[in-house]
Amino acid sequence: MTKTKKDGVALTVLRYDPARATTPYYQTFNVTATKDTTVLDALFQVLEDHDHSLAFRYSCRSAVCGSCAMFINGWYRLACSTLISEIGRDIVVQPLPRLPIIKDLVVDLTSFFEKYEVVKPYVVPTKPIPEKEWIQSPQQRSKIDLSTDCIMCAACYSSCPSVWTGKNYLGPAALLQAYRFAADSRDGILRDRVQVLGSEDGLWRCHTIFNCTEACPKNLNPARFIESLKRTATKETLKARILFFR
Amino acid sequence: MFQHDVIIVGGGLAGLRAAIEASALVDTAVVSRVHPLRSHTKAAQGGINAALGNAEGGRDDTPEKHAFDTVKGSDFLADQDAAELMTGMAPQCLFELEHWGCAFSRTDDGKIAQRPFGGAGFPRTCYGADRTGLYLLQTVYEQSVKRNVKQYQEYFVTSLIIDEGSCRGVIALNIKTGELVPIGAKATILATGGIAWAYSISTNSMINTGNGMTIAYRAGVPLKDMEFIQFHPTGLYPSGLLITEGARGEGGYLVNSKGERFMERYAPKAMELAPRDIVSRSIQKEIDEGRAFENAYVHLDLRHLGREKIMTRLPGIRELCLLFAGLDPIDKPIPVRPAAHYTMGGIDCNLNCETRLKGLYAAGECSCISVHGANRLGGNSLLDCVVFGKVAGEKASKFAKSLRDGTDQGLVQSFLEREQKRVEAFQNGNGIEEPTVLRDEVRLILTQKVGMFRSGSELEEALEKIRRLRGRFSHLRPINFDNVFNLDLIRTFEVEAMLELAEIITAAALARKESRGAHVRLDFPQRDDEHFLKHTLAHYTPMGPKLDYSPVKITRYTPEARKY
Numbered sequence: 083m084t085k086t087k088k089d090g091v092a093l094t095v096l097r098y099d100p101a102r103a104t105t106p107y108y109q110t111f112n113v114t115a116t117k118d119t120t121v122l123d124a125l126f127q128v129l130e131d132h133d134h135s136l137a138f139r140y141s142c143r144s145a146v147c148g149s150c151a152m153f154i155n156g157w158y159r160l161a162c163s164t165l166i167s168e169i170g171r172d173i174v175v176q177p178l179p180r181l182p183i184i185k186d187l188v189v190d191l192t193s194f195f196e197k198y199e200v201v202k203p204y205v206v207p208t209k210p211i212p213e214k215e216w217i218q219s220p221q222q223r224s225k226i227d228l229s230t231d232c233i234m235c236a237a238c239y240s241s242c243p244s245v246w247t248g249k250n251y252l253g254p255a256a257l258l259q260a261y262r263f264a265a266d267s268r269d270g271i272l273r274d275r276v277q278v279l280g281s282e283d284g285l286w287r288c289h290t291i292f293n294c295t296e297a298c299p300k301n302l303n304p305a306r307f308i309e310s311l312k313r314t315a316t317k318e319t320l321k322a323r324i325l326f327f328r
Numbered sequence: 329m330f331q332h333d334v335i336i337v338g339g340g341l342a343g344l345r346a347a348i349e350a351s352a353l354v355d356t357a358v359v360s361r362v363h364p365l366r367s368h369t370k371a372a373q374g375g376i377n378a379a380l381g382n383a384e385g386g387r388d389d390t391p392e393k394h395a396f397d398t399v400k401g402s403d404f405l406a407d408q409d410a411a412e413l414m415t416g417m418a419p420q421c422l423f424e425l426e427h428w429g430c431a432f433s434r435t436d437d438g439k440i441a442q443r444p445f446g447g448a449g450f451p452r453t454c455y456g457a458d459r460t461g462l463y464l465l466q467t468v469y470e471q472s473v474k475r476n477v478k479q480y481q482e483y484f485v486t487s488l489i490i491d492e493g494s495c496r497g498v499i500a501l502n503i504k505t506g507e508l509v510p511i512g513a514k515a516t517i518l519a520t521g522g523i524a525w526a527y528s529i530s531t532n533s534m535i536n537t538g539n540g541m542t543i544a545y546r547a548g549v550p551l552k553d554m555e556f557i558q559f560h561p562t563g564l565y566p567s568g569l570l571i572t573e574g575a576r577g578e579g580g581y582l583v584n585s586k587g588e589r590f591m592e593r594y595a596p597k598a599m600e601l602a603p604r605d606i607v608s609r610s611i612q613k614e615i616d617e618g619r620a621f622e623n624a625y626v627h628l629d630l631r632h633l634g635r636e637k638i639m640t641r642l643p644g645i646r647e648l649c650l651l652f653a654g655l656d657p658i659d660k661p662i663p664v665r666p667a668a669h670y671t672m673g674g675i676d677c678n679l680n681c682e683t684r685l686k687g688l689y690a691a692g693e694c695s696c697i698s699v700h701g702a703n704r705l706g707g708n709s710l711l712d713c714v715v716f717g718k719v720a721g722e723k724a725s726k727f728a729k730s731l732r733d734g735t736d737q738g739l740v741q742s743f744l745e746r747e748q749k750r751v752e753a754f755q756n757g758n759g760i761e762e763p764t765v766l767r768d769e770v771r772l773i774l775t776q777k778v779g780m781f782r783s784g785s786e787l788e789e790a791l792e793k794i795r796r797l798r799g800r801f802s803h804l805r806p807i808n809f810d811n812v813f814n815l816d817l818i819r820t821f822e823v824e825a826m827l828e829l830a831e832i833i834t835a836a837a838l839a840r841k842e843s844r845g846a847h848v849r850l851d852f853p854q855r856d857d858e859h860f861l862k863h864t865l866a867h868y869t870p871m872g873p874k875l876d877y878s879p880v881k882i883t884r885y886t887p888e889a890r891k892y
Binding site for chain 1 (some may be wrong): 426807
């Protein structure tokens with residue numbers, strides 16, 4: 083299909099319907115845009131005016147629910163917070179790369195969430211629970227700053243070469259969660275956590291390529307948190323060995 | 329067929345909190361139209377109220393004072409026993425969330441940080457920067473994972489299964505396969521959120537279309553106080569995205585095009601921190617009387633707070649402004665106008681979250697117990713979700729444990745076939761009407777005629793138009809046949825629910841001939857306790873809603889004039 087721009091924006095979308103075709107293909111739609119139109123708005127134009135069968139995920143339209151991470155003009159973005167006026171009038175939208183496609187722009191995130199569950203994504207206190215809140219100083223709280231802000235959109239997971247090549251590698255989002263709980267002053271199972279993270283498919287498969295950091299639409303830095311976890315893991319392992327030799 | 333003791337429809341804060349409670353006792357599953365981590369709770373920003381007394385200036389706060397503020401904020405329509413229950417349970421529920429690891433901001437001495445919010449006598453709103461909803465949703469999701477609560481992700485519930493006056497589960501559309509499946513349960517909790525997306529200017533997620541409310545309504549459970557829709561004072565212009573009340577709690581000013589802090593005229597004591605109904609109307613008045621920018625919005629000015637405070641307390645707001653308005657609130661004021669935000673009304677239920685249908689419970693924004701009455705205070709909705717999610721989970725699981733038998737197979741089959749016929753009817757449509765056109769029209773009618781300022785003649789006009797739209801809905805074009813991720817079909821179900829609820833909202837607003845809280849009638853400008861200190865109940869009939877009323881529970885606070 084040839085691209086035309088006469089109505090404003092040429093929106094090319096990767097289409098794939100497992101029930102109909104065996105291979106994905108590209109389809110271009112003419113949509114209109116004002117300065118406030120987002121890529122998500124444009125996808126709705128396609129769904130409502132051109133093709134009732136287009137599939138994509140959406141919910142909050144305010145860059146927080148994490149539903150609409152896609153590969154837009156060659157980069158990882160949230161469709162809802164990507165203004166067309168900022169990326170030009172020729173737009174190519176693909177689902178998050180290297181994940182199984184369910185239909186069109188909807189990908190299967192089963193492995194992503196399974197790996198999240200592996201890292202025990204919750205605080206496990208080992209001290210008796212206080213009557214009121216745990217006392218956590220602002221300094222202690224600052225240790226988990228930003229690591230709490232992940233929206234689980236899976237952009238980093240899709241971008242990581244170690245995930246592409248290591249089917250069981252936990253990946254940046256799960257490891258960022260691992261950091262968040264390991265660094266929380268209320269958690270008491272650091273040694274257990276380090277053991278899981280130190281396994282073959284854990285921390286050490288991160289080769290600090292920083293794709294995750296570049297891909298994150300929330301400007302988080304998973305690679306930095308993984309680095310910090312690596313240091314903690316090394317320290318904990320050494321401590322355990324010293325105890326053993328004594 | 330799937331079968332559980334308790335199923336919960338909706339995976340937001342109320343639903344997951346209920347799941348945590350219920351799973352301690354019985355086999356529990358959550359059924360949600362999106363992955364639970366995509367729920368609208370995540371968009372909540374400012375905080376959650378509890379009288380902890382952690383903040384400087386908040387030491388004398390008590391649950392009783394919290395209850396009074398809630399009741400006064402509700403313009404005395406809240407049931408006072410419900411408000412007392414909620415505010416009394418609040419501190420313990422907050423500590424529980426903190427023990428589960430919720431990432432609250434901290435005071436210097438390491439306690440949960442609290443900030444001032446509208447209509448509250450003390451700094452009572454516990455927060456995690458301006459991402460409180462995100463942190464709370466993470467916490468309850470994490471706990472549900474820890475407890476191995478079964479999840480049905482991307483299942484869109486279309487109907488309840490009813491057996492001789494008892495709810496015995498739901499029929500749901502598996503979005504990923506297109507299959508309609510029965511999920512049987514001894515007890516069902518609806519925690520499906522509100523309907524503010526039915527307004528064209530809205531802070532809400534696009535999934536807040538009220539379908540959970542309509543499935544209860546269609547099964548004979550009345551909807552209560554639906555005329556009370558909250559408009560948040562500060563929706564970002566033009567998208568309506570939420571700019572938290574916390575921005576004013578931290579000291580932000582509202583300024584009109586003449587450079588005046590106009591709240592002086594409307595609430596000289598509370599200023600920007602008057603309750604939301606009052607601030608929203610004040611902003612709209614400034615706009616209507618020609619003191620707005622581009623005749624459309626006023627400014628929320630945070631510049632005097634300084635970079636440091638904005639970066640630490642309101643980083644999410646700054647990010648939203650940068651992404652969607654192309655401005656940095658450190659240097660520039662934020663353009664804002666009121667936007668539909670919250671449904672005070674909902675599925676009628678009692679203090680135990682029980683509806684009139686045995687085995688059916690409701691919690692969170694879709695429910696109406698009622699704790700918010702005619703106007704909800706900021707910070708009370710997350711609290712409502714946590715407290716009554718817990719209550720619903722506890723009551724439903726105890727009820728489920730007392731029952732022996734699962735859901736009757738033959739019965740399930742008849743409900744399944746009914747829903748299959750409904751889908752087929754959509755897909756075999758022989759008309760020309762476009763569902764999303766009807767949706768756009770109803771959203772516009774609600775915003776223009778059933779908004780912050782209402783009048784009898786406009787409401788009558790709106791009601792007639794909405795009824796005509798409902799008529800057109802039975803002449804839809806054929807809906808898409810695809811099985812996998814059929815958005816066309818789901819959005820048709822949504823439009824059906826939005827039209828039905830729009831009619832209820834409008835009919836209830838027309839019948840309430842007084843002004844109370846968020847419901848203002850220009851033709852009846854006074855509150856009328858003699859005739860309208862009562863809850864509206866809308867009952868389903870094939871001809872449209874039938875209205876009647878129920879008394880407001882008053883314990884210790886006598887209705888008085890509401891001044892701030």
